[in-house]
Amino acid sequence: MSLLMSQPKTEIASNVVATAAFDPPIVQPGERAVYRVTFNALEGSIGWPQKVAAPAELALRAGGHGQVLLFNGTNFVPRTTFNCHARAPRLGHFTVPEFTVDVYGKTVNVPAAQLNVLGARPASMTPAQQLLFEVPETNLYVGQAVKVRVLLASTPTGQLQTLMQVQVNGDGVLVDQGTARQWVGPVRRGGSALAAYIYETVLTPLRTGKLSAFAQGFSAGNRLSAPIVLSGPVVFPAGLQYTLLDSEPVELQVRPLPRQGELPGFTGAIGSFSLDPPKLAANALRVGETLKLLVTVRGDGNLARLAAPPPPQASDWQVFAAAAEASPPPPFVALAPPPAAPPASATFTYTLVPLTAAARATPAIPFSYFDPKRAAYVDLTIPPLPVTVQPGAAGGDWQALQQPDRGPAASEKEPGLSELAAAPGLTAASLAPVQRRPWFPFLQLAPAAAVAALWGWDRRRRFLEQHPAVVLRRRARRALRRQWRALRRAARAGDAPRFAGAAVAALRVACAPHYPADPRALVGADVLPLLSRAEASAGDLRAVEVVRRFFAVTDAARFGPAPTEAVELLALQPELEEVLDQLEKRLWA
Amino acid sequence: MGNWKSIFQVFLPALVLIFLAAPGLAASADALFQEGLAAYRAGDYARAARAFSEAAGRQPASGTLQNLGNAQWQRGQTGPAILAWEQALWLDPFNRSAHNNLRFARKLAQLEPPDLSWYEVVSTWLPVNWWAWIAGASLWLAVGMVLLPGLLRRRKAAWHQAVAAFGLMVFLLSLPAHLGVHTRARIGFVLQPDTPLRLTPTREAQALTRLSAGEPARWERTRGRYLLLRTSQARGWLEQDLFRLICPP
Numbered sequence: 117m118s119l120l121m122s123q124p125k126t127e128i129a130s131n132v133v134a135t136a137a138f139d140p141p142i143v144q145p146g147e148r149a150v151y152r153v154t155f156n157a158l159e160g161s162i163g164w165p166q167k168v169a170a171p172a173e174l175a176l177r178a179g180g181h182g183q184v185l186l187f188n189g190t191n192f193v194p195r196t197t198f199n200c201h202a203r204a205p206r207l208g209h210f211t212v213p214e215f216t217v218d219v220y221g222k223t224v225n226v227p228a229a230q231l232n233v234l235g236a237r238p239a240s241m242t243p244a245q246q247l248l249f250e251v252p253e254t255n256l257y258v259g260q261a262v263k264v265r266v267l268l269a270s271t272p273t274g275q276l277q278t279l280m281q282v283q284v285n286g287d288g289v290l291v292d293q294g295t296a297r298q299w300v301g302p303v304r305r306g307g308s309a310l311a312a313y314i315y316e317t318v319l320t321p322l323r324t325g326k327l328s329a330f331a332q333g334f335s336a337g338n339r340l341s342a343p344i345v346l347s348g349p350v351v352f353p354a355g356l357q358y359t360l361l362d363s364e365p366v367e368l369q370v371r372p373l374p375r376q377g378e379l380p381g382f383t384g385a386i387g388s389f390s391l392d393p394p395k396l397a398a399n400a401l402r403v404g405e406t407l408k409l410l411v412t413v414r415g416d417g418n419l420a421r422l423a424a425p426p427p428p429q430a431s432d433w434q435v436f437a438a439a440a441e442a443s444p445p446p447p448f449v450a451l452a453p454p455p456a457a458p459p460a461s462a463t464f465t466y467t468l469v470p471l472t473a474a475a476r477a478t479p480a481i482p483f484s485y486f487d488p489k490r491a492a493y494v495d496l497t498i499p500p501l502p503v504t505v506q507p508g509a510a511g512g513d514w515q516a517l518q519q520p521d522r523g524p525a526a527s528e529k530e531p532g533l534s535e536l537a538a539a540p541g542l543t544a545a546s547l548a549p550v551q552r553r554p555w556f557p558f559l560q561l562a563p564a565a566a567v568a569a570l571w572g573w574d575r576r577r578r579f580l581e582q583h584p585a586v587v588l589r590r591r592a593r594r595a596l597r598r599q600w601r602a603l604r605r606a607a608r609a610g611d612a613p614r615f616a617g618a619a620v621a622a623l624r625v626a627c628a629p630h631y632p633a634d635p636r637a638l639v640g641a642d643v644l645p646l647l648s649r650a651e652a653s654a655g656d657l658r659a660v661e662v663v664r665r666f667f668a669v670t671d672a673a674r675f676g677p678a679p680t681e682a683v684e685l686l687a688l689q690p691e692l693e694e695v696l697d698q699l700e701k702r703l704w705a
Numbered sequence: 706m707g708n709w710k711s712i713f714q715v716f717l718p719a720l721v722l723i724f725l726a727a728p729g730l731a732a733s734a735d736a737l738f739q740e741g742l743a744a745y746r747a748g749d750y751a752r753a754a755r756a757f758s759e760a761a762g763r764q765p766a767s768g769t770l771q772n773l774g775n776a777q778w779q780r781g782q783t784g785p786a787i788l789a790w791e792q793a794l795w796l797d798p799f800n801r802s803a804h805n806n807l808r809f810a811r812k813l814a815q816l817e818p819p820d821l822s823w824y825e826v827v828s829t830w831l832p833v834n835w836w837a838w839i840a841g842a843s844l845w846l847a848v849g850m851v852l853l854p855g856l857l858r859r860r861k862a863a864w865h866q867a868v869a870a871f872g873l874m875v876f877l878l879s880l881p882a883h884l885g886v887h888t889r890a891r892i893g894f895v896l897q898p899d900t901p902l903r904l905t906p907t908r909e910a911q912a913l914t915r916l917s918a919g920e921p922a923r924w925e926r927t928r929g930r931y932l933l934l935r936t937s938q939a940r941g942w943l944e945q946d947l948f949r950l951i952c953p954p
Contacts, residue, residue, distance in 0.1 A: 372781075375779075375813075532805070532809055533775060533778060533806055533809055534771070534775070534802035534803075534805050534806050535802070536742060536745060536746075536771075536772045536775060537767075537768030537769075537771045537772055537800075537802065538742075538768075539768055540734070540735065540738050540760070540764070540766035540767075540768045540769045541766050541767040541768030541769070541771070541796075541797060541800065542766065542767045542768075542796055542797040542800075542832060543764055543765065543766040543767075543796075544765050544766075544796050544832075544834060545764075545765075546765065547765050547792060547795065547796070547951070547952045547953060548890075548952055548953075548954075549833040549834055549836075549837060549886050549890065549952065550834045550837045550838070551836075551837040551883065551886070551887075552890070552952075556837065559841075560841055563841075563845040563848075563849075567848060567849070567852060570852075570853075570856045571852070571856060573856075574855075574856045
């Protein structure tokens with residue numbers, strides 16, 4: 117805590133002052149100038165406007181912005197700069213008017229600044245310092261790392277400054293600060309050789325399409341800690357200026373990696389790579405012992421982010437995922453160009469365990485990379501290495517691994533896009549499952565209804581078994597209706613004998629349930645008691661007479677010596693129907 | 706009587722039409738399937754995707770949906786491709802090609818499969834429609850074996866009880882799978898890359914996270930044109946055009 121308290125404080129000035137100026141203040145038509153506004157306040161506290169009001173003919177485009185903390189002996193003083201790039205197409209004087217900005221919740225005036233566009237620049241005026249952002253390739257593949265350079269050349273008089281807080285800004289790009297190197301070296305500009313401060317880093321596009329990136333940094337005089345050995349007319353100016361410089365944006369065209377032709381073992385490596393001969397820690401071992409396999413990959417891609425190929429599935433070996441160790445060129449700070457160094461490398465260390473003494477070589481490990489120059493995937497499979505495996509006292513775990521059916525190891529192959537199905541295969545009326553369709557509940561009710569019907573039928577059957585009279589009466593009613601229809605047909609045909617026979621049969625079947633006898637055995641005397649009981653209340657004996665006559669005529673026709681005339685019975689049909697109607701009602705009782 | 710007559714007059718022709726039209730639909734779906742195959746082999750993936758999509762619309766089939774997924778994948782449409790393969794597995798979980806394609810696509814796109822609970826995993830063992838038929842058949846088999854011998858005046862035998870117990874067991878075992886089918890029907894996939902999942906169902910709402918094409922999510926409810934979704938990262942609202950369920954409602 118005391119260490120923390122002893123640190124210099126950041127000074128939050130109560131009196132925030134803004135300065136605004138064009139750099140350089142005098143340009144020729146079409147030449148670029150930087151409109152630079154500086155505050156003595158923290159960047160996060162400044163409400164910088166999205167667009168700065170400027171004359172219509174002055175094209176003003178937002179540039180970089182950043183903050184630097186200056187030590188004044190006791191405290192850190194923040195200094196924040198916003199850059200805009202300006203170009204004027206014609207001669208004249210262009211003024212960005214005064215405007216206000218919120219800083220620490222208070223309003224701060226940004227003074228007006230004037231850009232003078234003249235036909236020729238005064239000889240006494242030195243051109244503004246320009247930051248250059250060099251990207252060797254702008255047509256890239258997504259994930260392809262590319263070395264980029266930020267250069268700050270010395271002035272023609274030989275004055276050179278270094279940069280601090282160098283940034284490469286842009287949406288969809290990743291800048292690997294861990295690989296940054298910086299040095300002072302010669303560059304050619306305008307036909308003459310100049311010394312330049314060079315900052316080199318690695319940029320990786322993360323998405324496809326058109327991307328834009330630019331560099332920025334604060335000029336910082338000589339902030340290098342290395343010993344200064346200068347050859348040539350290079351002068352570091354006295355004092356620190358901390359001017360925010362930014363470059364013109366560079367557009368990148370980023371394409372996706374092709375899916376066609378992808379090889380096994382591709383882990384996202386893009387560039388040009390080569391393998392050193394793989395090394396084994398030993399060339400003879402026993403079953404169950406571990407063996408280290410070292411694989412060194414060299415190349416020009418971003419090896420710090422190179423992922424090791426996944427361990428293969430082999431029947432004789434258990435292979436564990438590799439541990440990766442990258443050794444890119446170390447961060448370099450010098451006042452001379454970096455010496456020629458061997459290509460950066462990454463080393464993968466696999467741990468292998470032989471499962472059987474039948475193993476004669478380590479398994480091949482599929483590995484591939486994408487070569488952007490050839491626009492193709494290149495196979496870089498780690499080759500098998502001969503090894504001698506002797507039987508050993510393998511533990512239970514290793515015994516289990518040696519079982520022939522190792523499940524995932526056998527079945528989990530490297531997946532790939534399958535061939536097309538030759539036939540539509542299993543079809544359905546809809547993707548909605550049948551239980552969610554409206555007809556399904558009704559379908560389930562059908563067996564329920566069948567069971568209910570079966571149960572009802574069974575109950576009825578049991579009831580009828582216990583009450584046989586119900587069945588007899590039902591049968592009698594059916595037989596009565598049958599004979600009734602027959603006697604009506606006979607009456608319509610005028611067939612008196614058939615009419616009489618059907619009438620007697622109808623009387624018999626209508627009375628049969630009341631006697632434990634066959635209907636054919638009944639005689640008129642059996643019918644009359646039923647009839648008289650039925651007629652007792654009515655007091656009408658006409659029906660009794662009708663019954664007697666029908667039985668008499670039919671008995672005479674059947675048993676008598678001579679045929680009896682039955683024609684007269686046809687006239688009794690209405691009375692007969694009344695009798696039958698009454699007998700039928702008794703059957704329903 | 707008149708009612709019955711009118712019912713017959715309306716429904717009988719409709720039934721006849723359905724029976725006549727069904728083979729026609731199948732035939733046109735088959736023709737579209739063949740057209741899709743030819744277009745795919747000629748490298749015209751957009752036309753192939755259109756043909757397979759129409760064929761699947763007329764008659765959903767596992768192979769058609771698998772091929773639709775392949776065509777969409779070749780067009781760079783990761784979300785629709787994963788959706789089509791998942792639908793192929795929804796109809797036919799024995800489709801190994803669709804399984805492999807999903808593994809391949811998810812590995813390349815660095816996507817996770819849907820996080821399924823145990824009863825949802827059980828429901829993936831058989832085609833979704835089979836569970837309903839198995840449950841219905843096993844339930845009525847059990848009920849029938851208990852009731853029918855008595856109703857038909859047959860002597861109850863040991864095998865009647867064994868079959869009834871078996872039917873009841875199958876019915877009870879199929880219930881979790883039923884639940885799994887029900888909950889899996891609410892799983893869907895994001896169709897477009899870099900899709901914002903919003904805090905509220907409005908266009909201007911704060912984006913909670915951005916979802917990749919093919920990322921799974923569970924639908925909870927709908928409000929206007931927005932769906933409330935639960936993903937592995939967050940719970941928020943998404944425009945319904947950017948998301949499709951395995952089993953459209």
